[in-house]
Amino acid sequence: MQLETSSWTDIEAAAPTTALVPVGSTEQHGPHAPVGPDTIIARAMAGEADREWDGESVVLPALPVGVAPYHGRFPGTLSVSTETLRRYARDVVTSLADSSVETVVFVNGHGGNGETLSHLAREVTETRAIELEAYLWEWMRAVDEHVGHAGGLETSVLLHLCPDDVGEPVAGDASAWSDTVDGGVIHQFTDEFSENGAVGGATEASAEQGRAMFETAVDALVSFLKRVESA
Numbered sequence: 001m002q003l004e005t006s007s008w009t010d011i012e013a014a015a016p017t018t019a020l021v022p023v024g025s026t027e028q029h030g031p032h033a034p035v036g037p038d039t040i041i042a043r044a045m046a047g048e049a050d051r052e053w054d055g056e057s058v059v060l061p062a063l064p065v066g067v068a069p070y071h072g073r074f075p076g077t078l079s080v081s082t083e084t085l086r087r088y089a090r091d092v093v094t095s096l097a098d099s100s101v102e103t104v105v106f107v108n109g110h111g112g113n114g115e116t117l118s119h120l121a122r123e124v125t126e127t128r129a130i131e132l133e134a135y136l137w138e139w140m141r142a143v144d145e146h147v148g149h150a151g152g153l154e155t156s157v158l159l160h161l162c163p164d165d166v167g168e169p170v171a172g173d174a175s176a177w178s179d180t181v182d183g184g185v186i187h188q189f190t191d192e193f194s195e196n197g198a199v200g201g202a203t204e205a206s207a208e209q210g211r212a213m214f215e216t217a218v219d220a221l222v223s224f225l226k227r228v229e230s231a
Helices: 008-014 036-051 082-094 111-126 152-161 205-228
Strands: 019-024 057-059 103-108 133-138
Touching: 019 036, 019 082, 019 205, 036 057, 036 103, 036 152, 036 205, 082 111, 103 111, 103 205, 111 133, 133 205, 152 205
Parallel strands: 019 057, 019 103, 103 133
Antiparallel strands: none
16 A cells, blocks of 8 residues: 555554655666656555555655765756765654554665665664664665666666656666776766766667566565565
8 A cells, every 4th residue: 555645544444564665866867867767666666566465565655865976966966965864764764663564674776875774774673762673675686687877777667667758768878887996986976987877778778678677676575575574
């Protein structure tokens, strides 16, 4: 069930025990994609997993702005600090403490959020002040292929989910993230190695490939939810 389209009486009657929290980002994704793919994809995957598995779950409203300062030189990018994301997400989770929810799963669509959410999940689980367990799930880790940034796979998923919002796919100015040299980060901003902001070629992207990738990721999320439930 979707929290934001349900009444409080519906939520009380359903008594969900697992909350899915989509977490995304608002950032440039090259000249062909909108700035919201990380949120769009996380929200869609959480919603589909909620429909497919047989557990008692609820999808919370997405957190649409994440940690993305390295895209900040491109128009349209929004970003918050790691501390702001951690505190905001923690407050959202804490507000569930007196509900029927026992488990929270962050469904993350943006790599820049991963470290913060991973630490937060562990913190929530360990603290006695909040009687909840929290976990991090990322679709980028659930698929076997390199996702890139506005590259072929991510663009394909967008063509499956929201084709009207995607322009003519382009080739990225970089084939892979290029920020680590001799053990240190040398490129701290995306425009230092990719002029158009895209990493990986998207010219071969297709809705068919996107549907297959989306289904693979959702199957993995459903499997993860089952594992968490039985843990």
